[in-house]
Every structure is written in structure tokens, then in C-alpha cells.
Amino acid sequence: MPEQPRYVPRMAAEPPQEDLPYGRWAERLAAEFMAAIAQIEADDDLGEPDEITWYPDRSWHGYTYVPATCHTSSGFELLGYVRFRAAGEDREPEEFSAIAYYTDDLAEENPDWHLDLCDEEIGTWRGVGGRPAKMTLVWGRPLVAGGQFVAGELAGVLVDACPLVSERFTLIAPDELQGDLLDVVLYDGKGQELAREALHDPEDADTDA
Numbered sequence: 001m002p003e004q005p006r007y008v009p010r011m012a013a014e015p016p017q018e019d020l021p022y023g024r025w026a027e028r029l030a031a032e033f034m035a036a037i038a039q040i041e042a043d044d045d046l047g048e049p050d051e052i053t054w055y056p057d058r059s060w061h062g063y064t065y066v067p068a069t070c071h072t073s074s075g076f077e078l079l080g081y082v083r084f085r086a087a088g089e090d091r092e093p094e095e096f097s098a099i100a101y102y103t104d105d106l107a108e109e110n111p112d113w114h115l116d117l118c119d120e121e122i123g124t125w126r127g128v129g130g131r132p133a134k135m136t137l138v139w140g141r142p143l144v145a146g147g148q149f150v151a152g153e154l155a156g157v158l159v160d161a162c163p164l165v166s167e168r169f170t171l172i173a174p175d176e177l178q179g180d181l182l183d184v185v186l187y188d189g190k191g192q193e194l195a196r197e198a199l200h201d202p203e204d205a206d207t208d209a
Contacts, residue, residue, distance in 0.1 A: 007127050010159045012135070013172035016056035020165060021066065026054065028093075032082045033068050036100035040078075046102055047074030055139040056162060056170045059086075061123055064093075067139035067170055069118065076102045079118045081137060107143060114195035115150075115184055116140045125174055133174035138184060138199065141168050148189040155180040175199055 021029050030052055037049060055067040067081040080100035084093040099120065107116040123135040138152065142164070152160040152173035159182075160173040175182040186195040 008154060008157055008159060008177060009125050009133070009135075009174050010157065011161075012125075012174075013058045013060040013160065016058060016162065016165065016170070017064075018057055020056065020168070021054045026052075029054070029066055029068070029082045032096050032098040033080065033100060036080055036098035037078055040100060040102060042102060044076070044102075044104075045074050046076050046078070047072040049078055053168070055168045056165045058137070058162075058170045058172045060135070060172045063122075065122065065137055065170070065172070067118065067137065069139075071106075072102075075106075076104055077106055078102050081120065081139075113197070114144050115142055115186060115197045117184055117197060117199065119175075119199055121175075122172070127177060131178055133177035136171075136173060136175045136182065136199070138171040138173060138182070139169065140184075142186050142195065144186065144195050146188050147186040147194055149187055151185045151187060153183045153185055 050071045052068050052070045057064050057066045062085060063083050064086055065081050065083050069077055069079045071077055078100055082098045085095045087094050107113055117138060117140040119136050119138045121134045122137050125133045125135050147164055149161055149163045150169040151158055152171045154174055160171045162169040162171055173182055182199040184197050184199060185193055188194055
């Protein structure tokens with residue numbers, strides 16, 4: 001077998017296991033997310049949160065992540081995730097935690113966007129020589145029609161994928177590994193690329209690792 005040019009984690013996270021949250025489960029997650037929102041320190045008046053939009057669950061390193069977004073009455077967007085462990089044979093959720101932050105950079109005000117992306121670093125993966133990759137939770141929605149699934153690609157290598165669920169997706173993928181940055185790519189059912197967005201501006205990313 002030829003030597004691999006680079007070690008990189010691929011498909012490290014479990015695929016989505018559940019439907020998008022609804023009913024009592026959505027209420028349980030919403031309570032955690034709203035508690036995180038209440039801890040946001042903002043100079044702006046964020047206003048009142050609207051209905052929460054949930055994204056497909058992904059599990060990695062013992063935790064399940066359920067991302068969320070919601071708009072506010074003051075024109076901001078709140079975003080973040082709820083995290084928990086699934087314990088025992090029945091996989092009962094426990095050890096809940098959540099993070100939330102806000103932005104005024106909205107898809108509705110950026111007609112040139114093809115994908116509406118949110119991201120948060122959730123861990124580190126060490127490669128050759130201890131060089132780290134940032135394991136990153138990425139969630140969002142396409143802004144162009146016809147997509148079937150979204151992939152994360154690092155230096156042309158497929159590192160994660162997620163089918164669209166109600167026009168939403170979640171990835172857990174390595175980013176910023178040895179100078180390479182994650183691309184998020186929308187494909188149609190025939191594997192044709194419809195849209196591609198870099199997760200970061202190369203000038204803003206830490207690519208020295």
C-alpha cells in the first residue's frame with residue numbers, strides 16, 4: 001500500500017441518529033439553549049428570541065451536539081448548540097450543556113452567499129508531529145435550490161458529509177490542518193457541485209500549525 005500523503009480524520013462523527021427535535025424533546029433542548037442565551041453579554045439590545053430552528057444531531061467523542069439558530073426582534077441572529085451525553089443501554093441523555101452567541105451578519109443581507117454557515121470549534125485532533133486540526137461543528141442551510149447533501153472537504157479530501165434534513169445540515173470536520181482550511185460544499189443528487197464556501201477567510205485563519 002502506498003504511503004498516505006497526510007493523516008487526516010475522515011467521517012469521525014456518527015451520522016444523524018434522530019429526527020429534528022420536536023415536542024417535549026425540543027422543549028428540553030430549548031430550555032438549555034435559552035439558558036445559554038441568557039448568559040450572553042452584549043452591548044446591543046438583542047431583543048426577544050423568535051422560534052428556534054434545530055439542525056441534525058451529530059455525535060463525536062462521547063457527546064451529541066444539536067445545533068440551533070433563531071432570529072430576534074431586534075434583527076440579530078442567535079446561534080449555538082446544546083450538548084449532552086447518551087448514557088446506558090437506553091441512551092438516556094444526561095450532562096447537558098449549551099453555548100450561545102449572536103451575530104448581526106445575516107444571510108438575508110448577503111445576497112452573494114450560497115450557504116448560510118455557523119461554526120464552533122469543539123475539540124482538537126493531533127496529526128503527524130503533534131500538528132493539530134481544529135475539530136469543528138458546522139451547521140447551516142443552503143441558499144440555492146436543488147441540493148441533496150453537504151460535504152466538508154479539506155485539501156480536496158472528503159472529511160464529512162450530511163444529507164439535507166428539511167434544508168438543514170450539520171458537519172463535524174477537521175479544519176486548519178497544516179495550513180489547509182475546510183470547504184463546505186453543496187451537491188445535488190447526481191454528485192454535481194452546486195455551491196462551495198470556505199469556512200474561513202485564509203487571512204483570518206491560524207494556519208501556522
